[in-house]
Amino acid sequence: MQDYLHLEIEKKWQDIWDEKETFKAYNDYTKPKYYPLVEFPYPSGQGLHVGHPRPYTALDIVARKRRMEGYNVLYPMGWDAFGLPTENYAIKNKIHPAVVTEQNIKRFKGQLKSLGLSFDWSREINSTDPKYYKWTQWIFLKLFEKGLAYKKEMDINWCTSCKVGLANEEVVGGVCERCGGAVIKKAKSQWMLKITEYAERLINDLDDLDYIERVKTQQKNWIGRSEGMEVDFRTTSGDNLRVYTTRPDTIYGATYMVLSPEHPMLEERANLIENLDALQAYRDEARRKSDFERTELNKEKTGVEIKGIRAVNPANDEEIPIWISDYVLMSYGTGAIMAVPAHDSRDWEFAKKFELPIIEVVQGGDVQEAVYTDTDKGIMVNSDILNGLNVQEAIEKISDYLTDKGLGERKVNYKLRDWVFSRQRYWGEPIPLVNCPTCGWVALPESELPLTLPEVESYEPTDNGESPLAAMDEWIETTCPKCGGPAHRETDTMPQWAGSSWYFLRYCDPDNDDIFASMEALNYWMPVDWYNGGMEHTTLHLLYSRFWHKFLFDIGVVNTKEPYMKRTSHGMIMGENNEKMSKSRGNVVNPDDIIQEFGADTLRLYEMFIGDFEKSVPWSDNSVKGCRRFLDRIWTLQENVTDDAGYSKTLEVAMHKAIKKVSEDYENLKFNTAIATLMALLNDFKKQTAITEGEMKTFLILLNPVAPHITEELWQVLGYDNMVADQTWPAYDEAKVIDDVIEMAVQVNGKVRSTITLAIDATQVMAHELAFVDEKVLQFTEGKRVVKEIYIPGKIYNIVVK
Structure with a gap:
């Protein structure tokens, strides 16, 4: 038996896959299709880090499994290459951005190929290619039109x-x-x-x-839909200040108003304002802050009262002061709010600082002790026509009242801008x-x-x-x-988000010069069946691309109203110190080093076995070595394989259980437990003097999506026909995966006290006999009267005692 030389084996199979175009998606519209998609990367100068292979390998597993299930699979890759990082790097190093982009893509592509990912490289796209961004510009012109x-x-x-x-x-x-x-x-x-x-x-x-x-x-949450009212507060200057509120029921508790420092009233009524210089100085200071800084909840509240103009509360005709403060933004709502300090934390903090009135209008807070209540339940007080009503009744009544008086209107509002x-x-x-x-x-x-x-x-x-x-x-x-x-x-250019808002469509028909993709191709490939990406993109790219797709649907050039049917997200891989990987922390792991020392299959296996796919996990060098040892043990299986095409009686049940478990786990992102199942099956193999050809073939097929190189090599070494990638995904017999015996929890008064092993179809009498000789159960039942026994066959046995 030759040694397991991972570098030679992996390069060999990557070349074979390229030569045979093993993973190419064909426009054979008679076959069932499957379109898994990963977010195309920004090709930075640093190259891949070990976080990149995690999502790519996950959907590579799904893609490889689907091909063996008979699907025409489109698993594409490309480059999101316009944008600031490349330009900043180019400026710093005096290299043209186009040259930087070309170099970065070459490095990224080489790294991705070294991982053995089953991308269809014939459909590779690049957002900086004029043949691609021609259609980005075309979509923009349609939006303009x-x-x-x-x-x-x-x-x-x-x-x-x-x-x-x-x-x-x-x-x-x-x-x-x-x-x-x-x-x-x-x-x-x-x-x-x-x-x-x-x-x-x-x-x-x-x-x-x-x-x-x-x-x-x-x-x-990002779109931020809310239902409320726009209400007009008239002012002593003759203007109306319109506010948006989701709680019009609290209007009797509005003791002052707050405007954004940028509100146009400051300019329009400058002649009536007595402290204009102070207001302008405050506005200039606010402009130097970001929206985040201005709206941060725990920051100290600041503001300036507008002298010379006051507002009038439309509910009770009382004059109230108007302030400006940077926690109110012109870009949200109307740039003006009615402040209800008894029932809003920011308003309360502002009112306490500037000694403004606080009037409780929803019973429940001890205003005398300056404890505000932020509540949507309770009974209205100090609210004239609303007194005694609950919140929902009050909202309806005041909304009708203000609408009838022409002082406001019901409104749906969004935080989205x-x-x-x-x-x-x-x-x-x-x-x-x-x-x-x-x-x-x-x-x-x-x-x-x-x-x-x-x-x-x-x-x-x-x-x-x-x-x-x-x-x-x-x-x-x-x-x-x-x-x-x-x-x-126009000398402005588009943002990086432009090219990434429709790239999934171009993969369907990347060489079309007449349109971004033909309707024939779109009708076949779209929508994307499974899209995986980082959580950091769920309020940016995901929202933007859904918007563009809906627009293209509206003008009749795509076939679905949504681009992606399924969306999952992955957790980050952290450094061994459980901190985010970064050069400054010195905890970055280069995947090239892992591939060189242990192999791509080891890296793939490790990143799928490391833990819950959707959660962040720390890197572990020791666990990488453990995954390599697992592959070494698999390599030695070739010495003990018989010619028998079926499963042995000893391993028959274990084989069918493994097929079921691995198949289901791959579909549910539970790669760690799928691999654990294969590890357990390998242990079962090692206990035998030999394993059959049927068992070996099934094992290699099940492992192939995770570790494609070693499985293809063993398949060839053992003389099997074609490649693993050409095989049919194994099926299991449902009758063979039902356990004859099970472990059942035994509860005493609802608390699990022990477990017993019994036949799956055992009666309550059998369960009783086994439980009442168990020492752990006896500790809680001896000397007590059994008043009830609840027995659910195959699931649970609960003993109730007094």
């Missing part, structure tokens, strides 16, 4: 380090998600996508999808619009797509916040497609 893309002057999140505008979702903990730099507010004219038009559908259509619950919850779609950077898709003095913004004709990125001498961001493209007069100056007059190209 339908009024869902528009330009707006607004305060944006501005990264002071990257010198680029960021979407709210790209600001994490008050800093830039990418570089950790400080984020401030900056006024800028930005392209926006009207995702809010789809808010209701993005929530409601989740009901039909097989998404894990925490993903659905994150989607719903339109998508900021501009980036003042070079490395992104050019926006295919021109600005004409006569015609305004005009789309390029489809025949002129793709609008490609021009070569630039400097791709560094400008200090004034404009794109590097803004300095390229020859590229900017053009003619209007509509009137033929002089016009200027």
Whole structure:
């Protein structure tokens, strides 16, 4: 027997798979299809880390199993290669982003191939390829045509380090998600996508999808649907201030109002305001903070009262003061709130600091002791027409009252805001619009797509916040497609999210030059059957791509209203110290090193065996070595295989049980218990003097999705026909997986005290006899009267004593 030389074996089979195109998906529309998908990676200069193989291997297991079940499987891979990281690296190292991208992709692809993943490389895509982003631009133009893309002057999140505008979702903990730099507010004219038009559908259509619950919850929370009222508070300046509230029943407890520092009233009524300088100074200070910093719950409340203008509570006609405070944002609601300090924690903290009135209107809090109550239950007090009503009754009555008086209207509101779609950077898709003095913004004709990125001498961001493209007069100056007059190209580029919002569609038909994918291909391949990705993308990419897909469905160019039928997420692999892997912590594990020393199959096996797939787990070098030892033991099985095609009597039940358990566990992301089952089966093999050909073949097929190289090599060494990848997934006999005997829990007064082993069809009399000779049971039953015995065959036996 030759040694198990993993490097030679793995390279050999990777070359064979490439040569034979073993994993190619064919447009044979007569076969049942299966489309598993993993998020295509951003090819960074660091290459893969050991976290990448975990989700890729998981769905690789599913893909390989499906092929053996007779499906035409599309398991594709590509590159999400536009965006800030590459551009920042290029700027730092004085290398063109296109060169950096090419180098990074080459490294990533080599690493992925070394893992033996069964991707169909014939469908590889790259978001920076003009043949690809032609269709990204085409989709944008369709959004523009339908009024869902528009330009707006607004305060944006501005990264002071990257010198680029960021979407709210790209600001994490008050800093830039990418570089950790400080984020401030900056006024800028930005392209926006009207995702809010789809808010209701993005929530409601989740009901039909097989998404894990925490993903659905994150989607719903981010969209933030609420039902309430918009209420008008008139002011002594003659204006109305409109607020949105989900609790109109508490309006009698509104003792002051708070406006965003950016509220237009400060400009519009400057002549009536007595302390304008103080208000403007506070506004300037607020603009230097991110939305996160401004709304952080545990921060100290700050604000300035507007002197010279007061508001009037529409419920009781009492005048109340108006303040500005940075915890109110113009981008949420109306930029104004009615403050009810007795029943809102932030309002209460603000009122206590500035000694403002606190009036309890929902009974339950001890206001005298300054304990606010945040409650949606209780009885209304100090509320005139609402006194004595419960909260729900009060909401209905005050809503009707304010509506009838013309002081407000019922309203559904969302926290979701339109998508900021501009980036003042070079490395992104050019926006295919021109600005004409006569015609305004005009789309390029489809025949002129793709609008490609021009070569630039400097791709560094400008200090004034404009794109590097803004300095390229020859590229900017053009003619209007509509009137033929002089016009200027848009110099902003699209964000990284653009190319990743539809890439799954291009995999269906990647070489089509006439459309992003033919309807014939889409009708066959879509929707994606199973999509796995990180939890960090469930409020960004997942939401954006669902929005784009719904839009494409609405204009009739895709066949389904949702792109993904199933969505799961994986936990991170942490360092051995249980901290997130990073260079600064010195705990990064390079998968190349593991493959070199132990093999790709060992790495795949380890990452699937390491623990619950959906939870984060620490890396363990010792466990890696244990997985390699498991493969070494499998390698030696070749010495003791007979020619018998069936299962031996001794192992027959174990084989059928293993097929059932492994098959079900692969489908339910329980890879660790599937592998444990195969380890137990290997132990059963080792107890025999020999195993049959049938047993060996089944074992190799079951293990193949996890460890494809060693299983293909053993299949060939033993002289079996074709490859493991060509085999049919084994079936089990239900009659052979039912245990003749089981272990049953014995309870005494509802608490488990012991277990007994008995036949699965044993009677209560048999269970009684076994239980009442068990010392652990006798400790709780001796000297006591048995008043009842509850026996459920095959499940449980409960003894009730007094």
